[in-house]
Amino acid sequence: MKPRILVVDDNAVNLKLAGDLLELDGFDVSRAIDAESVRDLIQQVTPDLILMDVALPGMDGLTLTRILKGDDATKMIKIVALTAFAMKGDQEKILAAGCDGYIAKPIDTRKFSDTVKGFL
Amino acid sequence: MGAGMELNAIRRDGTQFPVEISLSPLVTNEGTLVSASIRDITERRKSEKTLSQLASIVEYSDDAIISKDLDGMITSWNRGAEKIFGYTLDEVKGKHISILIPEGLDSEEGMFMRKVQGGEHIDHYESVRTRKDKVKIDVSISLSPLKDRAGNVTGISKIVRDISLQKRAEEKFKGLLESAPDSIVIVNKNGTIELINIQTEKLFGYPRSELLGKSIDILLPDRYKRNHGHNVEGYFSNPKVRSMGKGLELFARKVDGTEFPVEISLSPLRTEYGIWVSAAIRDVTDRKVFEQALFEANRLKSEFLANMSHELRTPLNGIIGFSELLIDKKVGPLNDRQEEYLGDILNSGTHLLRLINDVLDLSKIESGKLELGIETFFARAAIEEVCSVVHSIAEKKRIRIATNITPHMKEVSIDKHKFKQILYNLLSNAIKFTHEGGNVSIEVENTGNEWFSVKVKDTGIGMTVEGMQKLFTPFVQLDSGIARKQDGTGLGLVLTKKFVELHNGSIRVESEVNKGSVFTIQLPVHIAHEMKKNETPNSGR
Numbered sequence: 240m241k242p243r244i245l246v247v248d249d250n251a252v253n254l255k256l257a258g259d260l261l262e263l264d265g266f267d268v269s270r271a272i273d274a275e276s277v278r279d280l281i282q283q284v285t286p287d288l289i290l291m292d293v294a295l296p297g298m299d300g301l302t303l304t305r306i307l308k309g310d311d312a313t314k315m316i317k318i319v320a321l322t323a324f325a326m327k328g329d330q331e332k333i334l335a336a337g338c339d340g341y342i343a344k345p346i347d348t349r350k351f352s353d354t355v356k357g358f359l
Numbered sequence: 360m361g362a363g364m365e366l367n368a369i370r371r372d373g374t375q376f377p378v379e380i381s382l383s384p385l386v387t388n389e390g391t392l393v394s395a396s397i398r399d400i401t402e403r404r405k406s407e408k409t410l411s412q413l414a415s416i417v418e419y420s421d422d423a424i425i426s427k428d429l430d431g432m433i434t435s436w437n438r439g440a441e442k443i444f445g446y447t448l449d450e451v452k453g454k455h456i457s458i459l460i461p462e463g464l465d466s467e468e469g470m471f472m473r474k475v476q477g478g479e480h481i482d483h484y485e486s487v488r489t490r491k492d493k494v495k496i497d498v499s500i501s502l503s504p505l506k507d508r509a510g511n512v513t514g515i516s517k518i519v520r521d522i523s524l525q526k527r528a529e530e531k532f533k534g535l536l537e538s539a540p541d542s543i544v545i546v547n548k549n550g551t552i553e554l555i556n557i558q559t560e561k562l563f564g565y566p567r568s569e570l571l572g573k574s575i576d577i578l579l580p581d582r583y584k585r586n587h588g589h590n591v592e593g594y595f596s597n598p599k600v601r602s603m604g605k606g607l608e609l610f611a612r613k614v615d616g617t618e619f620p621v622e623i624s625l626s627p628l629r630t631e632y633g634i635w636v637s638a639a640i641r642d643v644t645d646r647k648v649f650e651q652a653l654f655e656a657n658r659l660k661s662e663f664l665a666n667m668s669h670e671l672r673t674p675l676n677g678i679i680g681f682s683e684l685l686i687d688k689k690v691g692p693l694n695d696r697q698e699e700y701l702g703d704i705l706n707s708g709t710h711l712l713r714l715i716n717d718v719l720d721l722s723k724i725e726s727g728k729l730e731l732g733i734e735t736f737f738a739r740a741a742i743e744e745v746c747s748v749v750h751s752i753a754e755k756k757r758i759r760i761a762t763n764i765t766p767h768m769k770e771v772s773i774d775k776h777k778f779k780q781i782l783y784n785l786l787s788n789a790i791k792f793t794h795e796g797g798n799v800s801i802e803v804e805n806t807g808n809e810w811f812s813v814k815v816k817d818t819g820i821g822m823t824v825e826g827m828q829k830l831f832t833p834f835v836q837l838d839s840g841i842a843r844k845q846d847g848t849g850l851g852l853v854l855t856k857k858f859v860e861l862h863n864g865s866i867r868v869e870s871e872v873n874k875g876s877v878f879t880i881q882l883p884v885h886i887a888h889e890m891k892k893n894e895t896p897n898s899g900r
Contacts, residue, residue, distance in 0.1 A: 349687065
């Protein structure tokens with residue numbers, strides 16, 4: 240069974256890159272552009288891992304992470320933040336929100352799939 | 360023996376004493392005899408001597424010592440008077456004292472006369488007098504009555520001192536005081552204000568008359584008052600030039616009660632009344648506002664750079680990611696041209712990313728936000744990691760990298776990531792500027808117990824002295840045939856230097872054109888934890 244990954248990014252190109260890359264490497268990928276569609280999607284199918292862009296319009300990625308990690312129905316889903324690491328203290332904030340890890344953007348396409356596998 | 364003749368007589372013990380002998384005939388039955396009346400005048404001689412000494416002191420005093428009768432006629436005039444006023448005794452004897460008094464001050468004499476006749480003394484009265492050559496001089500005058508045996512005032516003695524030089528020095532001092540840009544307050548040992556300048560009046564809003572003679576406390580906020588007397592005492596126990604409350608934010612208080620930030624420097628002032636202290640007070644309100652604005656502007660700049668960096672990286676994610684995906688042929692085969700062009704897109708993208716990262720690092724350093732993450736590790740391990748990264752580019756140019764690390768090298772506690780970045784920058788530069796088949800070497804040795812050095816040597820194109828001077832300037836890349844401009848960001852060495860300096864280390868370069876270059880860095884073996892954070896600009900001093 241292919242691991243199910245939900246990629247969340249409001250930037251269409253980045254969403255496509257991460258999603259297509261994972262698909263090429265044999266993951267079962269679904270895509271979301273904001274917190275609302277993430278909650279809709281996980282109602283239908285529970286992913287094994289969410290790749291969460293931190294800066295999302297509306298509810299931001301870390302708030303969403305806190306909600307999902309605080310809910311018994313969703314807290315087993317691994318959440319890995321995608322971050323540009325621009326702001327001081329980002330790292331601490333990400334881990335404090337309950338993320339299982341983070342991957343820096345721009346992503347390294349040659350290592351990306353392996354890195355994601357490592358979190359499963 | 361002549362009337363009043365003075366001679367010496369001899370006692371039985373041989374000592375002599377002055378005598379006055381008067382002889383007179385004494386007619387007796389036995390004829391005329393001589394009667395000698397002998398008077399011992401030892402005491403009289405003594406007092407005469409004292410008088411003549413006094414006269415000579417008066418005569419040779421530098422002060423003018425003058426006496427006049429009650430009509431104001433000059434009766435005596437010493438050499439000091441001659442020197443000060445230029446008249447000889449003959450020229451003034453019997454003349455009226457008014458020859459010394461400038462126009463407009465005529466009434467002074469009358470006033471003196473009344474006071475002295477009433478038995479008063481006048482001490483150090485400052486006025487102006489005229490010399491023979493009509494030049495006016497500043498004088499200090501002391502007067503006392505001259506009395507006869509019966510105690511009647513018969514004249515006035517007058518001591519006049521020329522204080523022109525002193526006055527001029529005082530005027531110079533006042534001139535300096537008034538021309539100073541800062542408020543200056545001069546205070547005596549008791550903390551009483553003795554002298555201020557006009558800037559003090561302007562700054563604090565008090566007229567001079569309301570400050571002179573008052574305690575310095577009048578210029579302080581209430582909360583300082585309790586301790587200030589103690590501080591004044593402390594200062595006088597070791598009076599020297601220094602700034603007040605170093606490192607403290609000091610405030611002063613205006614007449615309307617408003618407080619304002621000040622900087623104060625203190626210096627002792629030797630006066631005829633003992634040591635005073637002169638306090639130069641500078642209003643630093645504007646500077647504080649400016650500092651705050653600067654601090655805020657710097658913060659906004661850093662924030663802007665961080666945001667910009669984030670925004671720039673987002674599209675780069677797509678550019679770099681998709682070109683990598685294609686060039687790796689994950690989605691299908693490419694012809695040579697396509698591969699080449701995709702390689703160009705990828706190179707440009709990664710170059711841009713490096714630039715963004717370097718600029719962000721630099722701005723973090725400049726705003727004091729870059730922190731060192733101290734780790735304890737073996738330098739050898741870090742060097743090997745970096746060597747393996749640059750190995751492929753060295754190999755392409757058939758450049759051999761030799762490492763020579765002293766076996767005594769112990770673990771170091773510094774920022775490993777920055778250390779590797781330093782090494783990477785130096786090594787990739789060395790490789791970049793070395794011809795094919797050349798040599799690059801790294802030498803690590805202990806320099807004392809606390810420090811170690813890393814030398815990166817190459818046999819490359821080297822540089823001129825002028826080139827070396829430009830080396831650490833942002834975005835300045837030295838002209839060279841070998842290195843394609845796009846290979847570097849122009850920030851590598853700037854950052855390297857900053858990283859080294861963050862560790863309190865130093866970087867040095869030696870180079871010779873066409874021979875090669877040697878970059879030597881000195882780093883501490885352990886960096887103390889309190890030094891790890893580069894201090895943020897303080898709103899204080």
